[in-house]
Amino acid sequence: MSVIDVREAVTQAHHEEWARVVASLTRRFGDLDIAEEAAAEAFATAVERWPADGVPPNPGTWLTTTANRQAIDRIRRVNKRDGKQKQAQMLYDDDPPVPAGPIEDDRLRLIFTCCHPALAMATRVALTLRMVGGLTVPEIARAFLVQEITMGQRITRAKAKIKAARIPYRVPSAEDLPARVSGVLAVLFLVFNEGYLATGPGTDAVRQDLTAEAIRLTRLIRALMPQDGEAAGLLALMLLTEARRTARVSASGELVPLDEQDRGTWDATLIAEGHRLVRERLAAGVAPGRYQILAAISAVHTSAHDIRDTDWSQVLALYDQLVHLDPSPIIALNRAIAVAELDGPEVALAAVDRLEDKLGTPARSPAGARGADRRRVGHGPRACPRARGAGMLSRGVRPESGLRRGDCGPPRGHSPRPASRSPAISAPARSCRCSSPAATASWSTPAASPVSGPRQGPASRSPLTACRSSPSRASPKHSSKTCTPMRRRSGSSWSCRVS
Amino acid sequence: MQYLVSVIDANTGLATPDEMAAIDAFNDRLEAEGHWVFAAGLESPSTATVIDNRGGEAVFTDGPFLESKEYLAGFWIIKAPDLDVALKLAAEGSKHCNRKVEVRPLLG
Numbered sequence: 207m208s209v210i211d212v213r214e215a216v217t218q219a220h221h222e223e224w225a226r227v228v229a230s231l232t233r234r235f236g237d238l239d240i241a242e243e244a245a246a247e248a249f250a251t252a253v254e255r256w257p258a259d260g261v262p263p264n265p266g267t268w269l270t271t272t273a274n275r276q277a278i279d280r281i282r283r284v285n286k287r288d289g290k291q292k293q294a295q296m297l298y299d300d301d302p303p304v305p306a307g308p309i310e311d312d313r314l315r316l317i318f319t320c321c322h323p324a325l326a327m328a329t330r331v332a333l334t335l336r337m338v339g340g341l342t343v344p345e346i347a348r349a350f351l352v353q354e355i356t357m358g359q360r361i362t363r364a365k366a367k368i369k370a371a372r373i374p375y376r377v378p379s380a381e382d383l384p385a386r387v388s389g390v391l392a393v394l395f396l397v398f399n400e401g402y403l404a405t406g407p408g409t410d411a412v413r414q415d416l417t418a419e420a421i422r423l424t425r426l427i428r429a430l431m432p433q434d435g436e437a438a439g440l441l442a443l444m445l446l447t448e449a450r451r452t453a454r455v456s457a458s459g460e461l462v463p464l465d466e467q468d469r470g471t472w473d474a475t476l477i478a479e480g481h482r483l484v485r486e487r488l489a490a491g492v493a494p495g496r497y498q499i500l501a502a503i504s505a506v507h508t509s510a511h512d513i514r515d516t517d518w519s520q521v522l523a524l525y526d527q528l529v530h531l532d533p534s535p536i537i538a539l540n541r542a543i544a545v546a547e548l549d550g551p552e553v554a555l556a557a558v559d560r561l562e563d564k565l566g567t568p569a570r571s572p573a574g575a576r577g578a579d580r581r582r583v584g585h586g587p588r589a590c591p592r593a594r595g596a597g598m599l600s601r602g603v604r605p606e607s608g609l610r611r612g613d614c615g616p617p618r619g620h621s622p623r624p625a626s627r628s629p630a631i632s633a634p635a636r637s638c639r640c641s642s643p644a645a646t647a648s649w650s651t652p653a654a655s656p657v658s659g660p661r662q663g664p665a666s667r668s669p670l671t672a673c674r675s676s677p678s679r680a681s682p683k684h685s686s687k688t689c690t691p692m693r694r695r696s697g698s699s700w701s702c703r704v705s
Numbered sequence: 706m707q708y709l710v711s712v713i714d715a716n717t718g719l720a721t722p723d724e725m726a727a728i729d730a731f732n733d734r735l736e737a738e739g740h741w742v743f744a745a746g747l748e749s750p751s752t753a754t755v756i757d758n759r760g761g762e763a764v765f766t767d768g769p770f771l772e773s774k775e776y777l778a779g780f781w782i783i784k785a786p787d788l789d790v791a792l793k794l795a796a797e798g799s800k801h802c803n804r805k806v807e808v809r810p811l812l813g
Contacts, residue, residue, distance in 0.1 A: 370810055
C-alpha cells in the first residue's frame with residue numbers, strides 16, 4: 207500500500223470514526239477531556255504505524271481499542287503522579303470495546319452534550335466541531351477568526367463546565383427531545399452559514415470546508431435520527447444550497463445573484479438528493495418545521511431551469527407558511543420578494559414599507575429590497591437614499607468590497623434567528639448579504655455579547671397541515687415541478703410535487 | 706450532586722403573598738421528590754455587613770460587598786443527579802418565585 211493510500215485511509219478513518227471513538231470513550235470514562243486526548247493519540251499512532259503495519263481490516267475497532275489503551279495509560283500515569291491509590295475498577299477494564307451498534311447512541315449522546323443549552327452558542331459550535339467533527343483547535347480558530355489560544359480556552363472551559371456542573375451524557379427524554387434537536391440543528395446551521403456567508407476579511411466568499419463539515423454532521427444526525435423531519439429538512443436545505451455553490455461565486459470572487467447564475471453548473475446529484483428528502487418530508491404527512499419549509503422553497507428554485515420558470519406562487523405559499531412559524535421581518539421581507547414577482551413591485555413595496563414600522567429603524571435588508579424594487583419600477587438608485595449601497599448589498603457584492611461589515615448587522619432590538627438568514631431565502635437576484643448572520647458576525651469577534659439561540663417555532667403547534675406528495679418520476683436534472691399551493695380559510699396547507 | 710439556585714432580584718422588593726404561596730408549594734414538591742436541601746430568602750442588600758479579618762484585625766464595612774443593580778434575594782440548595790434535572794427544577798423555581806435564578810454546582 208502506497209504512502210498516499212495509507213494517508214487516505216487515515217483521513218477516511220478520521221472522517222468516519224472520530225466521533226465514534228470520542229463518543230465511546232466518553233461513555234466509558236465519563237470525561238470528554240480524556241476521550242478527546244486519547245482519540246487524538248490513537249489517530250497519531252495510526253499515522254505512525256499504518257504505513258509499516260498496513261491498514262487494519264477494521265480501522266474503527268483498531269482506533270477505539272488503541273484509544274482505550276491510551277486513555278487507561280493516561281489515567282494510570284496521572285494517578286501515579288498524584289500518588290492517588292483510588293483507581294476506579296472500570297479503568298482497569300481491558301475488555302475490548304463494545305462493537306458498533308449501540309455505539310450509534312453514543313454519538314448522539316456526544317452531540318447532545320456538545321450542544322447543551324447551558325453552553326453559549328459559540329461554545330456549542332466550537333465543541334461540536336472539535337468533539338464530533340474532529341476538527342483541530344487551530345482549524346476551528348481559523349474558521350471563526352479567533353486566536354487559537356482563545357478557541358482553546360473556550361473549548362477547555364466548556365469541558366470543565368460539562369464535568370463540574372454535570373451536564374449529562376445522554377440522549378434527552380422524549381419530552382425534551384424536540385427542543386434539544388432544534389438546538390443541535392441550529393448549531394449545524396450556524397456552521398453552514400458561516401461557510402456559506404463567510405464573513406472574514408480575506409476569506410473566500412464561500413468557505414467550502416465549513417459547508418462540507420456542516421453537511422457531514424447533518425448527515426450524521428439524519429442517519430442517527432431518521433424519523434426527525436427537521437433534520438431531514440435541514441440536510442435538504444444545505445444540499446440544495448451547496449448544489450449552487452460554484453455558480454454563486456464569479457471568477458473574480460464576487461457573489462452572483464440567483465437570476466444571473468449559470469444553472470447548468472448546479473450540482474444535479476446534490477439537487478436530486480435534496481429533492482428526495484423534500485419529497486420524503488412531504489410524504490410524511492407531518493406539519494413541517496421551518497427547515498423543511500425553507501428546503502421546499504429551495505426545491506422550488508432548484509426545480510426551475512431558468513429564473514423565469516420559477517413557480518413564484520409556490521414560493522409565496524411556502525413563505526406564507528413560514529411567516530406563521532417565524533414572524534421575523536426578514537422572513538416577511540423575503541416573502542415580499544415573491545410578492546414582487548407575482549403581484550408587481552408596487553404591492554411588494556407597500557409590504558416592505560409596513561415592515562419598516564415593525565423594524566423601528568429601516569434596516570438595510572428592506573432597503574436592499576426596496577432599492578431593487580424601486581429600480582424595477584423606474585426610480586433611479588437615487589430615489590432611495592440607501593439604494594446605492596443597499597442595491598449593491600442586495601445584489602450580493604461582498605461587503606468588504608464596498609461596505610464595512612458592521613453595516614450589515616441586524617437592526618437593533620431585533621433578535622436574529624438563523625432561519626431568517628437562510629441561504630435558501632436569499633431569493634432571486636436579491637441574495638441579501640445584509641441579512642447575514644448577526645450571530646455569526648458576533649461570535650467571530652469573541653468580545654461581542656453571546657449569541658442568543660434561535661427561536662424555534664414548535665412544529666407541533668404549527669397551523670400547517672399535512673403535505674401531499676407524488677412519487678418521483680424523472681431525474682431532477684430534467685425534472686419539472688408542479689406545486690399547487692392552496693390556501694384555506696382556517697390556515698394553509700401545502701401540496702407540492704417535485705417530480 | 707448539589708446545586709445552588711440563587712434568586713436574582715432587581716429592586717422588585719419582597720415576594721408578594723401570591724409568590725410566597727407559589728414558592729411554598731414548590732418547596733413542598735422539592736421535599737416530596739427528594740430534591741430539597743435548604744432554602745431561604747434574604748433581607749435587602751442594605752442590611753449586609755462585610756467583614757475582612759485577613760489582616761489580623763477584623764474590619765467591618767456597612768453594606769454589601771458588591772453594589773449592583775441586581776442582587777441575591779434568596780436561594781435554594783437542591784439535590785439533583787445532573788444539570789438537566791437541576792435546570793428543570795430551577796426553571797420551575799424561577800416561575801414560582803417570579804424572578805431570575807442562577808444555577809451553580811456546589812463543589813463536590
